[in-house]
Amino acid sequence: DTAVSQTPKYLVTQMGNDKSIKCEQNLGHDTMYWYKQDSKKFLKIMFSYNNKELIINETVPNRFSPKSPDKAHLNLHINSLELGDSAVYFCASSQAHYERGEQFFGPGTRLTVL
């Protein structure tokens, strides 16, 4: 059984397009996260939701908008894609925000903007 799943796994698109990435966890966790990992492998937090409430909103362009319809799902919508958005995007979850050190990661979505 997949614990944290993401779709799609690969996303290739043109500059200026709008795209979404979906994430689901079946661990019963309360807290979910979005990370961006660039070509230098640095893992940067973007957003976090705890029980559908936004608790981390790092400095990212407002073209990025997260949505959490319920605590098992966290989606990421990106408007007007730019070349610099090319990266691997990881979704993760933890039991609760106070257990944020023990996170389970999804397989990642490799986004390529042409």
Next chain:
Amino acid sequence: QKEVEQNSGPLSVPEGAIASLNCTYSDRGSQSFFWYRQYSGKSPELIMSIYSNGDKEDGRFTAQLNKASQYVSLLIRDSQPSDSATYLCAVTPPNDYKLSFGAGTTVTVRA
């Protein structure tokens, strides 16, 4: 100053040797420390956590924490080719909801 700093490597060790990875953090109030392993093309996975000063051993892995020096390390004993990966140090800063990651140290174990 970066919140969490690691030597980027790459660190190359012969099979059977000890690999030593270092990490320093800037916020003295940090309480919890973690090591994640990331194989190439895969997602990070948690391999060790440490909360108190001293050593914590789990199989071939030993985490060491020194809060006074704001230093945490990971030792991999009897290194195997399967240990070749990037190791990410992570810290929970106080009064914050996030987990701060270092840039990672890439380890290559040569047979």
